[in-house]
Amino acid sequence: xxxxxxxxxxxxxxxxxxxxxxxxxxxxxxxxxxxxxxxxxxxxxxxxxxxxxxxxxxxxxxxxxxxxxxxxxxxxxxxxxxxxxxxxxxxxxxxxxxxxxxxxxxxxxxxxxxxxxxxxxxxxxxxxxxxxxxxxxxxxxxxxxxxxxxxxxxxxxxxxxxxxxxxxxxxxxxxxxxxxxxxxxxxxxxxxxxxxxxxxxxxxxxxxxxxxxxxxxxxxxxxxxxxxxxxxxxxxxxxxxxxxxxxxxxxxxxxxxxxxxxxxxxxxxxxxxxxxxxxxxxxxxxxxxxxxxxxxxxxxxxxx
Ligand code: GLY
Numbered sequence: 001x002x003x004x005x006x007x008x009x010x011x012x013x014x015x016x017x018x019x020x021x022x023x024x025x026x027x028x029x030x031x032x033x034x035x036x037x038x039x040x041x042x043x044x045x046x047x048x049x050x051x052x053x054x055x056x057x058x059x060x061x062x063x064x065x066x067x068x069x070x071x072x073x074x075x076x077x078x079x080x081x082x083x084x085x086x087x088x089x090x091x092x093x094x095x096x097x098x099x100x101x102x103x104x105x106x107x108x109x110x111x112x113x114x115x116x117x118x119x120x121x122x123x124x125x126x127x128x129x130x131x132x133x134x135x136x137x138x139x140x141x142x143x144x145x146x147x148x149x150x151x152x153x154x155x156x157x158x159x160x161x162x163x164x165x166x167x168x169x170x171x172x173x174x175x176x177x178x179x180x181x182x183x184x185x186x187x188x189x190x191x192x193x194x195x196x197x198x199x200x201x202x203x204x205x206x207x208x209x210x211x212x213x214x215x216x217x218x219x220x221x222x223x224x225x226x227x228x229x230x231x232x233x234x235x236x237x238x239x240x241x242x243x244x245x246x247x248x249x250x251x252x253x254x255x256x257x258x259x260x261x262x263x264x265x266x267x268x269x270x271x272x273x274x275x276x277x278x279x280x281x282x283x284x285x286x287x288x289x290x291x292x293x294x295x296x297x298x299x300x301x302x303x304x
Contacts, residue, residue, distance in 0.1 A: 001280050002028055002049050002176045003118070004059045004290035006224045006270040011213045021058060022302045025292040028052045029300050032178060042186035042220070043081050045103075050079070050100040050188040057139060061174040062098060065137055067146040067191025070199055073137045075192050076206040077103045078114075082185030082214035089114040089206035095131040096124055100190045100264035103206070105129070114206060116269010149196035173205060175222025177214070179278045186221040187236075203227025209237030217251060218243040218276060223263035225286065232265050239273060250274060250281035258283040 002025055031052060032045040040048075054062025065073045065122045065252025077099035078089035091114065096102055105127045106115050115123050124131070173191035180186075189212040191205040204211035205226035211227065213236035214220040221236035239257035242248050242256070248256060261267035262285055270284025272291055280293040282303075292302035 001178075001222075001274055001282070001293040002032070002053065002291065003174065003222060003224050003270070003272050003282075004053060005173050006268075006284045006286040006289035008287050013064065018304065021290050021304060022292075024053075024058060025057050025290060025302045026300055028056075028176075029292050029294055029302070032176065033294050033297070033300075036178065036180050041182075042180040043079070045178040045180065046176040046186045046188040046220075047079060047100055047104055049178075050077070050174060050190050051098045053099060053176070054098050054190055059174045060098070060192045061190040063136055064139075065142075066195045067138075067142055067195070068197050068199055068201070069150075070141070071146060073192060074101045074197075074199070074201075074202055075082050075190065077081040077188070077214070078206060078208060078212045079103045079107060079188040079192035080186065080212050080214040080220075082187075082216040082220055085215060087113050087208045087212075087291075089212075090120040091116040091202040091206045091207065092200060093117065093120045093124070094137075095121070095134065096129065097132045097136065098135075098205070100188050102127075102129060103190075113208065116149035116202070117200075120293040137256070138298045145195050173211075173224040175205075175212070175224060175272060176243070177220035177222050177274050178219065178274055179274050179276070183216065183276065185214045185216050185274065185276065187214040187220040187222050187223075189222045191224075204230035204235075207231055211236065213237050215240055216276060219253065220274050221271055223269060223271045224289065225284075226267065227262065229265045229267035229269065233261050233267060235261055235267070237270065239271065243275060243279045250279040254281040254283040258285060 057064040080087040270289040
């Protein structure tokens with residue numbers, strides 16, 4: 001399963017834009033299927049899919065990241081392996097094309113789970129990761145989006161849910177989750193965060209249990225939306241716990257998680273979930289969520 005953000009997505013009324021989003025999601029899902037058909041693991045599949053989503057400027061991650069209050073990109077990402085709960089995360093990084101790949105290196109090449117800002121960039125240099133120039137990230141659209149947010153003195157969700165702002169909100173957090181034929185689960189989430197966020201603000205995406213979670217005993221989860229809501233409810237781990245403690249499947253646990261998110265914090269956003277049996281599920285409190293899935297090697301389905 002992959003997602004490309006949750007929100008009003010009123011800009012997607014235009015058929016051409018809708019087609020563009022859905023084709024990208026379809027192409028990336030099928031790439032993930034190919035990775036696993038060729039013997040790749042769930043972890044390799046989610047890293048590959050998240051990297052492709054980061055490379056598509058339509059989404060709010062990697063080259064499509066939104067800008068903070070200083071007009072700069074600060075990206076967060078995480079990856080988690082359900083086999084042994086190993087995880088890697090980075091926060092507030094810039095000049096890296098694929099933050100999810102840096103998160104994977106934190107997991108496999110360091111003794112830590114999370115590195116941030118300058119320390120994460122130093123680690124990227126240590127690993128020989130190429131730095132991309134600032135103009136790799138900037139587009140006229142994102143500069144305009146920040147200008148409007150500044151005028152309103154507010155931060156904006158990746159795809160804001162209000163009519164007033166929705167036109168500006170065409171970039172979304174991305175995520176990928178997978179179960180491979182061996183039954184291993186993995187999850188990855190990556191984002192530029194929210195428009196006009198304070199410098200140094202970190203959202204849910206790199207926080208294990210909030211924006212990302214994978215445990216072979218339960219499920220893989222990736223979240224998208226207003227990060228503060230997901231951090232306060234630890235939503236991805238909460239869904240996993242519902243599954244474990246109440247013996248729920250993906251659909252039931254997703255519904256329980258969304259009910260909890262709304263009841264406790266009126267949370268804005270959504271989740272994608274695959275359970276240990278390979279059942280796929282999604283839930284969102286926003287009008288729409290761009291997402292797609294291939295369940296048990298079947299047909300590719302894309303929705304928003
Ligand atoms: N869900 C992305 C963020 O709030 O940063």
